[in-house]
Amino acid sequence: MSIATEKPALAGPSGEPVHEHYSRLLEGMARAVAAKGYAETTIADIVREAAVSRRTFYEHFTTKSECLIALYEAASKLALRAVSEAFDPAHPWHAQVERAMTAYFDYLAQDPVLLRTLFIEILGLGMPGLAARRRVNDEIASFIQLAINGSSGNAHGGPAAHLTSEMAMTVVGGINELVLQSIEQNRAGDLSQLVAPATRLVRAVAAESFR
Template sequence: MVETDKPKQHRSRVLEGMAHAVSQKGYGDTTIADIVREASVSRRTFYEHFSSKAECLVALYEAASHNSLKVLRDAIDPAHEWQTQVERALAAYLGSMQANPVLVRTLFIEILHLGPEGLAARRRVNSVVADFILSMVNGSKGPKSHVLSSGMATAIVGGINELVLEYIEQDKVKYLDELVQPASDLVHAITRT
């Protein structure tokens, strides 16, 4: 391993440690000691990367959300009309969350324990996803029945998030793939395709 890779590797380990600790104890009961134990790093290493437990949770949320968006982007082939790829893209997106149940709770519930800071992080991430949807729908080469507004793209994100949240609350994360069809129906209904 190259010496310059160590800080990046340590940061990743701290984020993984945070995910595991929060999944076991919830954010409120998780301590820095729990995080560093799960990450197999020192407290000093933790504080080299994050000034607080809250900052670490926001970083985990943003990193996991970035990875989920990458899965969604990678599932879309720009050579084809987006309308024909909705189900495949949502299956990949929901499947990536289903495969990482430790992160799902963090992404949808624990981030809210941070109050305004958590809501701001959630809003930033949702805005990036909504912008991706806008670019796919309004920038596509295929037929358009109308231009999708920013508010309606946000509504798509919010609707899909609520479907996922319901499954989390019902302890059905391992069945997130069941949401592909209702989420696809929502996208098609709002985009009128």
């Protein structure tokens, strides 16, 4: 996965933009954990992969776990961007769900090793990792809620959905569990199989809003 960031383009001591250093560190972390796994990855590995100094690492992060959280949040934003670009509120939400789910799982499947790190290792970081996971899940749930509620009715001319925040979070939790199950069963490289059940889940939960 290529990690994009939105850090401001400030100049560092070498004249290279600070956001470039930050982005390279996230890429370095991604390559290191893909090669060795998070537990075996050291800060030396990260800076070597990023082609920056240890000093540069500590200008942005205080610990290895802080860098992982930043990577997790950046990768999650890119996954959400992929979904957002695939979802067109001008069309019925019912017809948009499968396309959005396909975009999401296609993005996640790009790097199965890193996917495992982002979905599993983040849970081993204690409260900071859980807080990051909550922030990401809240952002995804908010997008789902706004996207579905802002779309027109279903493909058969039915009414538009009114998804509550709790129902949107139910969808996020269900999709996360499907991904975790695939990782546990060594099927992370074929997440396309999750498109159908995830699509059914979103449609079923949204359909409850009509009752």
